[in-house]
Amino acid sequence: MEPYPGSPSPGPLAAASRPAAQWDVCCAGGRSDIILPMNKPQEDPRQRVIPVFNIVAAGYDDAALRFFPFCADRLIARLNPAPGTKLLDIATGTGVVALAAAQAVGARGRVMAIDLAEGMLDRLQEKIVKFGIGNIDLHVMDAQKLDFRRDYFDYVVCSFGIFFLPDMSAAMKEWMRVVKPGGRVVFTTFGKSAFQPMMELFIRGLQRHGVLSPDEDSPAGMRLTDPAHCRELMESAGLQQVEVTTEQLGYHLKDESQWWDVLWNSGTRGWIEQLPPAQRELFKTEHLAEIHSQVGEQGLWLDVEVHVAGGTKP
Secondary structure: OOOOOOOOOOOOOOOOOOOOOOOOOOOOOOOOOOOOOOOOOOOOOOOHHHHHHHHHHHHHHOOHHHHHHHHHHHHHHHHOOOOOEEEEEEOOOOOOHHHHHHHHHOOOOOOEEEEEEEHHHHHHHHHHHHHOOOOEEEEEOOOOOOOOOOOOEEEEEEOOOOHHOOHHHHHHHHHHHEEEEEEEEEEEEEEOOOOOHHHHHHHHHHHHEEEEEOOOOOOOOHHOOHHHHHHHHHHOOOOEEEEEEEEOOOOEEEEEEHHHHHHHOOOOOHHHHOOEEEHHHHHHHHHHHHOOOEOOEEEEEOOOOOEEEEEOOO
């Protein structure tokens, strides 16, 4: 990898050399295994998100969540990065996009994978070692403040991560800064029908149990369900040849128990963990009883409507 000013050290990310996480997981007995800070003025909402994703990292590759690798494969196939190019994978998670990209760019190419959840990066590092992959570098890094020089990457990709960022417009401009002229910026987000009707039933249940109030903001994943909003984000950052396509990547789960696997192994677990253990079990029983009515002969349909937005830097 060629050097570039202000960049992190290259090479596999070792625990001893990795920067300390910006937020810690707090564990305690009683009400929750995760202590989520109360909202405060000017609080970065990621202070509450990062501890959750550190905890769910162990189950993030669960088969019930297979839409993540499905989407990653389709995303990289569509992007078709040339061998020898450089790609930045933002909010890499356990690395489904990074792994697909590493194969596409080949040994002469390079993939930088960044995330703020060290637990996720640990899982990806295990895969890198297991499969002997030599062209992925991992870094704990803020997607809104990238430590890379201008015009460095051929591609910048963010799969199901942009909606967690407090200022999506500022992030898009930052991503455009580090991509080369003629390079591509691509992100994915969920459509309006994704995870419905189960997600609506889940949120109503949380409201009944006092975790959410009726006027609570929608889940972060629902911030970019409008394709026009996706297009506006890219065009306002100065990207050209913007395209937004919508695909259905859904599939049938075996039954309602696998729906719980989706909830427990993703960001929604942060809400579930706010319930005391006894109340949590009651909530689970009630919710899965509701979901059982949705199970048909083929199982439980998991709607995964996805928007893929891409633009080119002039």
